[in-house]
Amino acid sequence: MEISSSILITCIFIWGLSLFLFTFAKVEGYSMLPTLSENDFVYINRRARITRFSIAYFKTPDQHGNTIRRIIGLPGESVQYKNDKLFVNNEELTEPFIDHKEVTKMQSMNTFFTEDFEVKAIKNGQLIIPKDSYLVLGDNRPYSTDSRYYGFVPKKNIIGVVKMRILPIHMIESLNR
Numbered sequence: 001m002e003i004s005s006s007i008l009i010t011c012i013f014i015w016g017l018s019l020f021l022f023t024f025a026k027v028e029g030y031s032m033l034p035t036l037s038e039n040d041f042v043y044i045n046r047r048a049r050i051t052r053f054s055i056a057y058f059k060t061p062d063q064h065g066n067t068i069r070r071i072i073g074l075p076g077e078s079v080q081y082k083n084d085k086l087f088v089n090n091e092e093l094t095e096p097f098i099d100h101k102e103v104t105k106m107q108s109m110n111t112f113f114t115e116d117f118e119v120k121a122i123k124n125g126q127l128i129i130p131k132d133s134y135l136v137l138g139d140n141r142p143y144s145t146d147s148r149y150y151g152f153v154p155k156k157n158i159i160g161v162v163k164m165r166i167l168p169i170h171m172i173e174s175l176n177r
Contacts, residue, residue: 002057005011005049005115008047009098009115015081016152017116018023021045021046021047022043022044022045022046022160023044023046023057023063023069023159024041024042024043024044024166025042025044025057025066025159026039026040026041026042027039027040027041027042027068027163028067028176029067030140030143031067031068031069031097031139031140031141031143031144031145031146032055032068032069032138032139032140032144033139033140033143034099034135034139035055035070035097035139035175036055036068036139036142036162036175039083040165040167040168040171041167042068042162042163042164042165042166042175043162043163043164043165043166043167044057044059044160044161044162044163045160045161045163045168046159046160046165047160048163049161050071050074050091050134050155050161051071051074052072052074052160053070053095053097054069054070054071054075054161054162055068055070055071055074055156055160055161055162055175056068056069056071056099056134056136056153056158056160056162057162058153058157058158058159059159060150060153060157061150061151061152061154061157062149062150062155066159067090067140068147068162069137069146069147069153070097070136070137070138070139071130071134071136071138072086072088072134072135072136072137072147073083073088073119073134073135073147074129074134074150075129075130075131075132075133075134075155076077076128076129076131077089077119077128077129077135078090078116078118078119078126078127078128079119079129079130079135080118080119081114081116081117081118082090082119082174083112083116084103084107084112084113084114086114086161096142097139098113098139099140105140108128112143113141113142114137115148115150117148119135122135122147122148122151122152129152130152132154132155132156133152133153133154133155134147134155134158135147135152145149162175163175
């Protein structure tokens, strides 16, 4: 009886913490390759600070469930892709998580890994990302449904920041970069 009550109290305590501090999610689809694969399980910190290139877990703005994508643009920024290069506020940024072999392969076929676009194409000609909203993209750009499809992600929709892959066990790794 003592053991069962101890286990029950521990489970309730962990469940209570998970409501406010952390959660776990299963990756669905191939949008985050090569960083995350389908069926990976990840640990999500609900209290983590959202920064550029964080991997966010959020409710999609089109209300088709929860998903995982990378934060590319922050509120108040202008974002543009041109010739497979990312420009934030007219400054070129490097994306170390992109599979550059795949980019080169696609460019050799006269196509882009990330099609040219800018923020104003996402929301009615607006030149910057609105307050309390984020531009998110999958790491596997040609096969990702992301802000280019459903628009900016409001901060209130972000559940947390993915901090670690926990399954499969042989691939456990921190995703803080």
